[in-house]
Amino acid sequence: MNIGEIAKRAGVSRSTVSYALSGKRSLSEGTRRKIQQVIDELGYRPNASARALANGRTSTIGLAFPPAGNHYTGMQLDFIGSVVEAAALYDYDVLLSPSGVDSDRSFQRLLAERRVDGAILMEIRLDDDRVDHLGALGFPAVCIGRTAHPEGSWWVGLDHTALAAACVHHLADLGHRRIAFVNRPEQLLRAGYESAHRGLDGFTKAAAERGLTVRTYSCGDDAPAGEACVERILHDDPATTALVTLNEAALGGLYRGLARADRHVPRDFSITGVVASRWAETVTPQLTAADVPAEQMGRLAVDLLVERIDRPDAPARHHLLAPPISLRASTGPVGTPAHDSDGYRR
Structure with a gap:
């Protein structure tokens, strides 16, 4: 099913269907309703590439998350999952780029080919070339973490x-x-x-x-x-x-x-x-x-990124979180030392 078939069944031109899908021109309520009825009946879903050409959006965000070691830890996977779930609420897909400017060309392709509308950066370093690079390009980005000089950037951080x-x-x-x-x-x-x-x-x-x-x-x-x-x-x-x-x-x-x-x-x-x-x-x-509130941090990062995408001129915002200590069972008052100087129990 394509735009031509929708236009034929709705009795309008292909360009009118295109305007209805992209929202680039105003149409009468009756025309828009007639087109939408045909779309609903046919179960039409516009091709992602065509939609991106029509409205300048990919409906995809990038998550630049290089693994800190030779595997992802449980907490790192929690963050990835939280970003994916939060993005879905905005009807965004997430493209994972396990790389950075210095480490792989994947990150560069993500930007040069405009595969994403914005990016969330994780595993932040105090001096982070990815943050500097995106800032120089003016590309919408949000960090989970903060650099040594986070002024003027968008970020969600844990204190x-x-x-x-x-x-x-x-x-x-x-x-x-x-x-x-x-x-x-x-x-x-x-x-x-x-x-x-x-x-x-x-x-x-x-x-x-x-x-x-x-x-x-x-x-x-x-x-x-x-x-x-x-x-x-x-x-x-x-x-x-x-x-x-x-x-x-x-x-x-x-x-x-x-x-x-x-x-x-x-x-x-x-x-x-x-x-x-x-x-x-x-x-x-x-x-x-x-x-560590991974779910909350992922959600806040996506919220900020969508705001950046929708409002390119908005002033930079950030969230710094410091959750209280949850008292469980692994700490207690110091007792009489039960071990001598060589570490063995007396």
């Missing part, structure tokens, strides 16, 4: 600085004085990933404010790396009684490492961090954490 600090203060209020910080992998820190850097900054400043003894660790995005990280923590300072983590992918390994070291959570050791609620609730005991 990792404040959230990591809140975790430290929660543990300090429970009497913990020796705390470890388990961050994302070292290569992400070197690459300038903003969540890893801002979380580390919040942790160290809050620890200094409370006069705590702390150590910081980079950890791979998987359970074996988490287990090995706990071994390093207890080797470096067996008197450590708590940790804060930004690494939800390593969470199961952190728990296993503590169990292997005969550290009961939360009686002997408290653990907290910044983690999506559904991952915090999969471990036993459930993790006390600042819950």
